[in-house]
Structure formats: structure tokens, C-alpha cells
Amino acid sequence: MIADNLRYFEQQLLGSKARLVAVTKTHPVERLQEAYDAGARLFGENKVQEMVAKQPELPQDIEWHLIGHLQTNKVKYVAPFVHTIQSIDSLKLLQEIEKQAAKHGRVIQGLLQFHIAEEETKFGLSLAEAEEILQSAAYQAMRHVQIAGVMGVATNTTDEAQLRREFRELRGYFEQLQTRYFAQQPAFREISMGMSSDFRLALEEGSTLIRVGSAIFGARNYGVSG
Ligand SMILES: *Cc1c(COP(=O)(O)O)cnc(C)c1O
Numbered sequence: 001m002i003a004d005n006l007r008y009f010e011q012q013l014l015g016s017k018a019r020l021v022a023v024t025k026t027h028p029v030e031r032l033q034e035a036y037d038a039g040a041r042l043f044g045e046n047k048v049q050e051m052v053a054k055q056p057e058l059p060q061d062i063e064w065h066l067i068g069h070l071q072t073n074k075v076k077y078v079a080p081f082v083h084t085i086q087s088i089d090s091l092k093l094l095q096e097i098e099k100q101a102a103k104h105g106r107v108i109q110g111l112l113q114f115h116i117a118e119e120e121t122k123f124g125l126s127l128a129e130a131e132e133i134l135q136s137a138a139y140q141a142m143r144h145v146q147i148a149g150v151m152g153v154a155t156n157t158t159d160e161a162q163l164r165r166e167f168r169e170l171r172g173y174f175e176q177l178q179t180r181y182f183a184q185q186p187a188f189r190e191i192s193m194g195m196s197s198d199f200r201l202a203l204e205e206g207s208t209l210i211r212v213g214s215a216i217f218g219a220r221n222y223g224v225s226g
Pocket residue numbers: 023025046067068153194195196197211212213214215
């Protein structure tokens with residue numbers, strides 16, 4: 001069933017340059033292994049503790065994406081292996097990632113998370129805050145973090161017009177940052193947007209990374225594991 005679902009998403013992504021991040025939070029390693037065996041290689045988790053517990057149990061060529069809010073004091077636990085931290089929302093966090101990545105002689109990829117949803121509880125930067133980070137001397141001296149794009153979580157709604165507006169807003173931020181700070185830098189290329197319920201719209205609006213959990217693994221049981 002996981003394999004069938006992954007095949008469905010492969011088909012949805014045919015002819016597109018977007019890739020799938022399989023969001024594995026709350027699911028046991030056996031299910032992740034099943035997804036791996038069916039071809040998934042990009043896995044997304046939203047909690048450090050859960051990612052750190054699963055990573056050693058699974059094949060080493062998995063690209064781990066942290067998609068949830070990250071506290072600076074937890075960066076050290078994922079620094080040895082995490083591929084991309086999609087939830088960068090402060091200079092302080094970026095500085096800690098730089099420090100921990102340097103310790104391990106690694107470059108960690110990061111996405112700037114923007115606040116695009118209507119709900120106030122969702123984390124993320126404004127364009128002005130992102131620019132303040134990118135203009136800072138501290139950021140410009142970093143050698144162990146590669147900012148590779150932007151990420152956003154849209155409002156939890158079925159209103160297509162609103163979802164499109166929010167996805168367009170995020171793509172607009174991507175384009176402005178690309179022009180002002182990353183011109184001629186092909187490594188700045190990702191727009192992470194779209195989940196199980198809204199990935200089609202996100203793809204139409206230019207997503208390069210869709211983050212899909214329940215449409216691959218089924219409903220999550222937070223009562224047991226999360
Ligand atoms: C859980 C989660 C997803 C996946 O959500 P589904 O609706 O299960 O596809 C995507 N992005 C983030 C940031 C998440 O926390």
C-alpha cells in the first residue's frame with residue numbers, strides 16, 4: 001500500500017522537477033523501511049528526538065529533512081547527519097547550525113521558513129526578517145550552511161483561492177531573494193510547499209519539494225507516538 005501510494009506520487013511528479021519528501025513522523029521504522037524499499041529517499045520528520053531515534057535504524061543514503069520548529073539547543077543532535085533543515089526562522093538558529101555543522105566538517109542545507117498562513121501559531125519569517133538575516137555579517141561569514149531556498153506551511157483550509165494566494169506569496173519571496181541575494185547561485189533553488197491535501201495546487205504554483213505524510217502512510221496516531 002505504501003508502495004502503491006509512492007507510485008501514485010511518482011506519476012504526479014512526472015514531467016515536473018519537483019521532488020517528494022515522504023513525511024514519516026509518528027510512523028515506526030518498519031514503515032519507513034517499506035517506503036525506502038519502494039524507492040523513497042527524502043524523509044521528513046518534525047521532531048528532533050524522533051529523527052535521531054530512527055536514523056541509525058535505516059539505510060544511510062536517506063536524505064533527512066527536518067520540517068518542524070527547531071530549538072537551538074537541539075541542533076547538535078541532528079548535525080552529524082541531517083541533510084536539510086527546512087525550518088530556519090532566526091539568525092540565532094542559523095548560527096548554531098553553522099557552529100555544529102563546522103564541528104562535524106559538514107555543510108548543512110537550510111531553507112528559510114516563511115509565515116504564509118492565516119493562523120498565528122505557525123512559525124516563520126517575514127520578508128524583512130529574512131533580508132535582515134541575509135544582510136548580516138554573521139550570515140555572510142558562514143561556510144557550513146547553504147541556504148537552498150524557502151519553505152512554508154499554508155493555512156489549513158479547503159479554500160483553493162486562499163491556498164493559491166499563499167503559495168504565490170511564498171514563490172514571490174523566493175524570487176525576490178533569488179534576485180537580490182542569490183543571483184547566479186543555482187544552489188538556491190527550492191520552494192518547499194504542498195502537503196497531502198494541497199500538493200496539486202502547490203505544484204501548479206511552482207513547488208519544488210512537496211511534503212507528503214498521510215497520503216502515503218495513512219492517518220497518524222498521535223495518541224501512541226507523538
Ligand atoms: C506533518 C507535516 C506535513 C505532512 O502533512 P500531511 O498532511 O500528512 O501530508 C508537511 N509539512 C509539515 C511541516 C508537517 O509538519
